[in-house]
Amino acid sequence: MRKAFAIFWVLLLLGFLSSQAQAIIFDLDCIIVGGNGCTPSPSFGFIQLTDDGNKVDVSVTLFGPGGDGVNPRKINEIQLNYDDALFSDASAFSTTSGTPVDVKENDTKADGYALGRLDLSWKPTAFSVYNDELLLDAGGTNLDPAHFLFKDTANLIFAAVHIGNFPSTAGSIWVGSLNEVAVPPVEVVIPEPSTMILLGSGLLMAAAAGRRKFRKK
Numbered sequence: 001m002r003k004a005f006a007i008f009w010v011l012l013l014l015g016f017l018s019s020q021a022q023a024i025i026f027d028l029d030c031i032i033v034g035g036n037g038c039t040p041s042p043s044f045g046f047i048q049l050t051d052d053g054n055k056v057d058v059s060v061t062l063f064g065p066g067g068d069g070v071n072p073r074k075i076n077e078i079q080l081n082y083d084d085a086l087f088s089d090a091s092a093f094s095t096t097s098g099t100p101v102d103v104k105e106n107d108t109k110a111d112g113y114a115l116g117r118l119d120l121s122w123k124p125t126a127f128s129v130y131n132d133e134l135l136l137d138a139g140g141t142n143l144d145p146a147h148f149l150f151k152d153t154a155n156l157i158f159a160a161v162h163i164g165n166f167p168s169t170a171g172s173i174w175v176g177s178l179n180e181v182a183v184p185p186v187e188v189v190i191p192e193p194s195t196m197i198l199l200g201s202g203l204l205m206a207a208a209a210g211r212r213k214f215r216k217k
């Protein structure tokens, strides 16, 4: 009886784990540099691919402020790889939003990335967060996140994103993903010197107030 109970829990856990495997997260953890590949960097954000029946939900989240001090960073372009054995140059990928998807199998190029080529690209021009759905053949083919768990022709990056409004209004940067991760990365915020001074003086004031209060007793 106890054994049957244990087997039940193991099966439940396996079911939970397999349902968790329906999403794939690419950490945007490197900066694309001319000819030299992708230099590891603190995370710029992430791409999440989640299974949605025949479709795959695509979301891109960018960290950090934009260079103009008003708008966040811009998602200019997204590039993914796919299983070359399953799809081809003639595959009719599309998005629910209607943003056209360019399919160039092993020929999609991130600017400055001279090492490898990717497969898919599209230009959403969204700020900071982008949500859409990727389809194939008007949704008639059952797409899964695992179909995009492939690296470029240099076997280096899973995906690339062109980020605009960074580091200045007119500036932009291409970042890539060296790693698939189990949970979304979190933003690492480095406080500016002025913030540190404010925080420091705030703490001193609080300490002084605490001392005054203590003396009154």
Ligand SMILES: [Ca+2]
Residues within 6 Å of the ligand: 081, 082, 083, 084, 105, 106, 118, 119, 151, 152, 153
């Ligand atoms: Ca490919």
Ligand SMILES: [Ca+2]
Residues within 6 Å of the ligand: 051, 052, 053, 054, 055, 142, 143, 144, 145
């Ligand atoms: Ca599916």
